[in-house]
Amino acid sequence: MRIDVNAFLGSYPYRRVPGTSPDALLAAMDRTGIDRAWVSHLPGIFWRDPAAGNAWLYEAARGQARLRPVPAVHPEMAGWESVVREAADAGAPAVRCDPTFYGIAPVSPAMRALVAACGRAGVPLMLAVRLEDGRQRHPNDHAADLPAAAIRALVRADAAARLIVTHADRPFVEEVHFGSTPDEASRILWDICWIWGPPEDHLETLLRTVGPERFVFGTGQPLRIPENSLAKLDLLDLSAADRAAIEGGNLEGAAR
Amino acid sequence: MVSHDLTRRLVRFPPVLIDVHAHFLHDRTPRADWRERNASRLRAGERVGITIHVASILGSWGHTSPIYFPSRDDLVYGNDRMLALQREHPARIRGYVTVNPNYTEHALAEIRRCLDAGMIGIKLAASRRADDPLLDPICALARERGVPILHHIWQHRRRDYPGQEASDAVELGRLARRHKSVNFLLAHIGGGGDWTHTLPVLGDMPNVLVDLSGSGVDGGMLEACIGAVGVERLLWGCDLTIETGWAKLRYLEHLLSPADLDLVRWRNAARIFPPGAFPSD
Numbered sequence: 001m002r003i004d005v006n007a008f009l010g011s012y013p014y015r016r017v018p019g020t021s022p023d024a025l026l027a028a029m030d031r032t033g034i035d036r037a038w039v040s041h042l043p044g045i046f047w048r049d050p051a052a053g054n055a056w057l058y059e060a061a062r063g064q065a066r067l068r069p070v071p072a073v074h075p076e077m078a079g080w081e082s083v084v085r086e087a088a089d090a091g092a093p094a095v096r097c098d099p100t101f102y103g104i105a106p107v108s109p110a111m112r113a114l115v116a117a118c119g120r121a122g123v124p125l126m127l128a129v130r131l132e133d134g135r136q137r138h139p140n141d142h143a144a145d146l147p148a149a150a151i152r153a154l155v156r157a158d159a160a161a162r163l164i165v166t167h168a169d170r171p172f173v174e175e176v177h178f179g180s181t182p183d184e185a186s187r188i189l190w191d192i193c194w195i196w197g198p199p200e201d202h203l204e205t206l207l208r209t210v211g212p213e214r215f216v217f218g219t220g221q222p223l224r225i226p227e228n229s230l231a232k233l234d235l236l237d238l239s240a241a242d243r244a245a246i247e248g249g250n251l252e253g254a255a256r
Numbered sequence: 257m258v259s260h261d262l263t264r265r266l267v268r269f270p271p272v273l274i275d276v277h278a279h280f281l282h283d284r285t286p287r288a289d290w291r292e293r294n295a296s297r298l299r300a301g302e303r304v305g306i307t308i309h310v311a312s313i314l315g316s317w318g319h320t321s322p323i324y325f326p327s328r329d330d331l332v333y334g335n336d337r338m339l340a341l342q343r344e345h346p347a348r349i350r351g352y353v354t355v356n357p358n359y360t361e362h363a364l365a366e367i368r369r370c371l372d373a374g375m376i377g378i379k380l381a382a383s384r385r386a387d388d389p390l391l392d393p394i395c396a397l398a399r400e401r402g403v404p405i406l407h408h409i410w411q412h413r414r415r416d417y418p419g420q421e422a423s424d425a426v427e428l429g430r431l432a433r434r435h436k437s438v439n440f441l442l443a444h445i446g447g448g449g450d451w452t453h454t455l456p457v458l459g460d461m462p463n464v465l466v467d468l469s470g471s472g473v474d475g476g477m478l479e480a481c482i483g484a485v486g487v488e489r490l491l492w493g494c495d496l497t498i499e500t501g502w503a504k505l506r507y508l509e510h511l512l513s514p515a516d517l518d519l520v521r522w523r524n525a526a527r528i529f530p531p532g533a534f535p536s537d
Binding site (some may be wrong): 019197 | 303479
């Protein structure tokens with residue numbers, strides 16, 4: 001079972017991106033042998049109230065067993081707690097929050113409260129470090145990359161919290177992993193979409209130093225072509241067990 | 257049923273794949289792991305099916321002069337190491353001679369020396385703006401020797417970035433218009449910056465080809481490249497990330513006919529590099 005935890009539906013505000021509909025995503029999944037995708041509502045990340053896209057997201061995923069919705073929650077919007085409860089009730093595999101895109105502090109009492117609420121609800125919190133390479137972003141796209149210090153702080157905010165961090169590169173992963181206790185580090189999963197393969201071999205290094213149990217398959221599609229995450233796995237000499245763990249097994253127990 | 261004869265021919269002649277944008281390291285760079293990185297590139301290349309890595313070494317990679325402003329001594333040492341790699345791996349590696357246009361006479365002499373020794377192209381990084389007249393004698397020599405120029409590009413340069421005197425497609429275009437009989441490789445369309453700014457610039461510049469390398473794997477980028485310049489002006493490459501090159505190749509397999517894919521894999525490269533540069537010629 002190959003699960004893409006890092007997929008999006010809907011348009012991107014800063015450039016034309018093909019393949020943003022559910023049908024197009026399913027076609028891309030067929031093309032690349034991805035069985036399931038956890039999908040987020042891409043335009044909502046840029047809305048004042050990101051949770052306003054959740055109804056559409058739930059509807060888009062309804063009746064489509066291969067797509068599982070990752071609703072967005074803004075912890076400084078009134079009623080955010082109900083968004084987490086709704087996600088838990090709906091069986092969402094995670095909720096997402098992208099504080100730098102929302103224009104809020106990545107570490108704050110509100111963010112800590114969100115982490116704690118997710119911990120109580122048993123729902124992992126997903127955060128993206130970035131969506132695009134900083135060198136190519138639209139001149140009006142001023143959202144900062146999520147700092148590694150924020151992930152270290154958030155995982156410490158609640159002992160039951162589990163985080164899924166997407167679009168992180170090797171230095172980011174290392175800074176958080178080795179800046180956390182073993183218990184804290186064990187509650188973080190990293191998607192592989194932004195980690196370099198050969199000849200720098202960042203992914204190979206991280207699988208050796210951090211461990212394959214901490215990584216999950218993610219692509220960032222359709223902003224990024226999903227073939228990239230497959231290619232980097234195909235360039236590794238992974239055991240079948242490790243590959244299966246990264247492609248889905250590591251999500252057991254972490255996600256609902 | 258496939259005949260034994262055809263099977264033998266397919267085994268003898270696997271599909272050609274030329275990476276037009278590769279790099280290697282050496283012992284006088286800041287990287288203690290330079291041997292491992294070089295070996296990793298070749299190992300990954302075998303898995304992907306790269307027939308030839310066309311590579312450059314940018315001086316000392318910052319050890320004793322800046323990566324994009326290499327000193328004359330560092331250029332000579334780096335080019336010597338590049339020649340050594342080409343000699344060690346004659347079936348797999350070809351070299352670009354890297355020069356710094358600020359040292360005109362040195363650059364011209366280094367180009368002659370390294371092309372005479374078997375290199376097949378010229379690499380210009382970001383030591384001088386692409387449209388600067390100092391690049392003209394280098395282009396004149398490229399025309400005389402019949403070799404292409406791979407030019408480092410920042411896709412849409414909005415300002416001066418630290419560590420390099422970068423150029424974008426508009427600036428390379430000015431140079432390309434002055435030297436219409438020289439082929440230019442516009443480096444790493446996925447290598448940073450805004451490729452949506454680059455592509456519309458290239459329509460009327462048949463001597464500028466787009467190198468698809470770079471860590472960027474944006475959805476829609478490859479379709480836009482095909483739409484902007486056509487498959488005849490696309491060149492496959494990896495630069496610093498082989499997985500992104502392989503991903504783009506896999507994606508192109510779904511976009512292009514086998515004949516068009518062959519153009520991107522190697523035929524376009526074979527057209528612009530000197531005759532006999534590759535075993536497929």
